[in-house]
Amino acid sequence: MPGRSQPRLRRTTYRTACLALAALPLLLLGSPQPATAAPQSIKVGDVRVIFSKRGINLRSKKSTLGEPVASLGYGLRLKVLAVQPPWLQVRTLPKSGVKAQTGWLRSWETLQPSAMAATAKPAHFTSGGGSGASSREVSAAGRQLTPNAEKKHRASRKELAQAYRLVDRMEAATAALSPEDALVFIDEGRLGGARADYLRPGRVRASPRRAAPTRRRSRGVGGLLGGLGGEAARRAGLGSTGARVAQTAIESATELADQVKVSFTPQQEYHLGRAVAAEAIAKYGVDSSASRRRYVRLIGESIVRTATGLPANFGGYHFEVLDSDEVNGVSGPGGFVLITRGAVEACKSEAEIAAVLAHELAHIRSKHGESLVRKSREFPGFIKGLARVGGAAAGGSGGGLVTGFAAFLGQVATSMAGTAMSHGYGRALEFAADREGTQLLANVWYDHTAMRSLLGRLSHDTHRHVQGASHASPAARVTALDAVIARIPAFGARDVVKDARLKRFRSTLGRSGPLPK
Numbered sequence: 001m002p003g004r005s006q007p008r009l010r011r012t013t014y015r016t017a018c019l020a021l022a023a024l025p026l027l028l029l030g031s032p033q034p035a036t037a038a039p040q041s042i043k044v045g046d047v048r049v050i051f052s053k054r055g056i057n058l059r060s061k062k063s064t065l066g067e068p069v070a071s072l073g074y075g076l077r078l079k080v081l082a083v084q085p086p087w088l089q090v091r092t093l094p095k096s097g098v099k100a101q102t103g104w105l106r107s108w109e110t111l112q113p114s115a116m117a118a119t120a121k122p123a124h125f126t127s128g129g130g131s132g133a134s135s136r137e138v139s140a141a142g143r144q145l146t147p148n149a150e151k152k153h154r155a156s157r158k159e160l161a162q163a164y165r166l167v168d169r170m171e172a173a174t175a176a177l178s179p180e181d182a183l184v185f186i187d188e189g190r191l192g193g194a195r196a197d198y199l200r201p202g203r204v205r206a207s208p209r210r211a212a213p214t215r216r217r218s219r220g221v222g223g224l225l226g227g228l229g230g231e232a233a234r235r236a237g238l239g240s241t242g243a244r245v246a247q248t249a250i251e252s253a254t255e256l257a258d259q260v261k262v263s264f265t266p267q268q269e270y271h272l273g274r275a276v277a278a279e280a281i282a283k284y285g286v287d288s289s290a291s292r293r294r295y296v297r298l299i300g301e302s303i304v305r306t307a308t309g310l311p312a313n314f315g316g317y318h319f320e321v322l323d324s325d326e327v328n329g330v331s332g333p334g335g336f337v338l339i340t341r342g343a344v345e346a347c348k349s350e351a352e353i354a355a356v357l358a359h360e361l362a363h364i365r366s367k368h369g370e371s372l373v374r375k376s377r378e379f380p381g382f383i384k385g386l387a388r389v390g391g392a393a394a395g396g397s398g399g400g401l402v403t404g405f406a407a408f409l410g411q412v413a414t415s416m417a418g419t420a421m422s423h424g425y426g427r428a429l430e431f432a433a434d435r436e437g438t439q440l441l442a443n444v445w446y447d448h449t450a451m452r453s454l455l456g457r458l459s460h461d462t463h464r465h466v467q468g469a470s471h472a473s474p475a476a477r478v479t480a481l482d483a484v485i486a487r488i489p490a491f492g493a494r495d496v497v498k499d500a501r502l503k504r505f506r507s508t509l510g511r512s513g514p515l516p517k
Contacts, residue, residue: 041197042088046080048110051183051198058103062087069103074180078110112197115305116179120203122171123270123315124150150271152406153413154278163282167274170286170320170336173293177301185298188504189350190497191445192306200305202312204266261383264370266314269334273315275413276332276369280421285323287341293321295508296344300337300357306444310365319357327458330420331360332413333370346458350505351450355441359451362436368429369416382411427472431480438484447491452481 042048050056055073059066062084072078072092081102082089088110091102124147154164186198259265264272287293300319304310310317317335322328325342332338337360339353347353363369373379385408419425425433434451442448459474472480506512 042080042083042107044080044083047093047113048078048080048088048090049113049116050074050076050078050109051111051116052109052187053180053184056105056109058090058092058101058105060103062104066104070101072101072105075116077113078105083107111183112199115183115198118179119175119177119200120316121175122168123203124168124171124274147271149405149409150274152403153275153410156406156410157282159282160278163278164274166281166286167277167336170277170318171315173297174301174316174318177297182298182301182305186302186306189302189501190493191302198305200316201310203316204312204314206267206314261374264333266312266334269370270314271334271409272370272413272416273332273334273336275409276330276417276420277318277320277336277338279413279417280322280330280332280338281320283417283421284340287321287323289321289341291508292341292344295504296321296339296353296357299350299354303354303357303361303440303444303446307361307440308443310361317361328421329356329360330417331363331369332416332420333364333367335364337361337364344509346461347454348457349447349450349453350501351441351447352454353505354444354446355437355451355454358437358440358446359433360437362433362440363420363425363429366429366432366436368425368433369419372419372425372429373412373415376415378411378415382408385411427476430472430477434477434481435484438481438488442488442491445493447493448488449485449491452478452485455481 050072051074053074055071057068058070058072060069061067070092076095077093078090079093080088080090086106086108087104088107089102089104090110092098092100094100150164154160183198186192192198260268297319300317304317313335315334318337320338321344322330322338322340324340325345326340327343327346329337329339329343337357339356339360343356344353347356385404434455438448438451441450455474455478459478
């Protein structure tokens with residue numbers, strides 16, 4: 001595995017320059033490499049953009065010693081003329097009052113223009129749905145855990161109504177986060193490594209709504225319910241149209257029941273994740289410190305933008321801080337990560353906060369919550385209840401269908417949230433999330449030993465650490481991480497980078513003086 005220090009070509013360039021100009025070491029070594037883009041990912045003809053608020057120098061030749069041709073400011077667009085890693089020859093694109101310039105700069109000083117695009121609106125604002133379900137909506141409602149079901153679930157408990165409003169605010173805060181602020185945060189902390197541009201993972205479209213199956217089910221709960229439902233509708237005097245609606249509803253509900261036994265669609269994951277987040281917020285509330293919540297959100301945004309392998313989802317990734325002194329974290333399907341104020345306060349570096357977030361992201365990426373729900377003793381009952389919800393449509397009630405889906409949504413979300421809040425994942429899944437989270441830290445150029453450091457302290461301060469009966473102890477998790485850490489090259493950030501991260505950690509969280517060991 002290659003080291004995590006500067007790329008070989010750049011080290012060679014620096015050695016040569018240092019020998020030639022030994023009197024100017026600060027000039028050559030004072031600015032560490034943010035390594036925004038992998039040179040091999042850039043092609044001639046690509047359009048790039050300057051993202052540093054400090055601006056950069058366009059040089060006459062491929063060297064830090066090259067004479068500056070021009071100073072390029074934030075947001076200026078460039079066309080790539082030649083690629084000679086790590087250098088790019090570029091020409092500035094036309095801009096009012098600015099003469100076009102041609103010269104050389106380093107690949108990591110630019111990125112794709114789309115990285116600066118505004119974050120998409122929360123998915124639940126655009127995914128459709130209403131407060132009820134008409135006959136025309138029965139088939140569509142039967143195939144998804146839709147906004148209709150969410151609204152019914154949202155109204156089922158008074159505390160959930162307020163919690164969902166805070167989930168809405170959580171998503172709105174992600175959408176309102178300035179791309180410029182996120183990119184500056186990444187640049188100042190020199191996060192990302194030499195791999196790819198700072199693009200958020202993509203959004204997937206809503207699952208296609210297939211036509212209701214026309215083939216009668218010959219066996220199982222679906223076939224039985226389908227026949228009984230259609231006959232009940234005819235006896236109720238609903239006529240052929242009402243019978244078809246009832247039959248469609250039952251087949252839709254049964255098809256959904258069969259499908260979720262195997263996996264949730266991205267849209268279902270999104271609504272489940274919102275429900276899990278609402279359960280956690282209903283229990284703990286949201287931290288009152290806007291600066292702490294924004295800081296955690298920026299760290300999470302940086303991980304999401306710089307990591308490789310985080311999957312696209314339906315609603316994006318969102319981060320929040322819960323109002324609790326416990327050291328705990330909750331992750332919901334579809335990209336929802338919530339950690340407690342106590343977890344933030346237990347951390348002694350930005351990297352340790354990143355470690356907590358990376359651990360929860362690992363649970364999401366590996367679908368640990370969904371896996372445990374399907375293996376639980378309650379899940380067969382959830383499925384049977386879901387398979388029965390089409391029966392309400394036999395009496396002509398689309399609202400009963402939505403109520404049934406809402407009940408299923410609430411049951412699964414409560415189970416997932418309870419597992420997360422009580423640390424009920426079990427030893428194997430916690431070890432797996434620690435391993436994957438540690439690799440994720442190394443991937444985004446945070447200190448990959450941060451999770452081990454935090455767990456090492458928690459092993460001596462367990463009264464603040466929530467631990468379920470099946471959950472691995474912090475000490476056991478430390479031991480399990482040793483072998484993982486040994487296989488990752490040592491973290492080699494320069495002192496100037498460490499100081500920059502420590503400065504913003506202290507200033508944001510009000511820490512002062514030397515941090516205790």
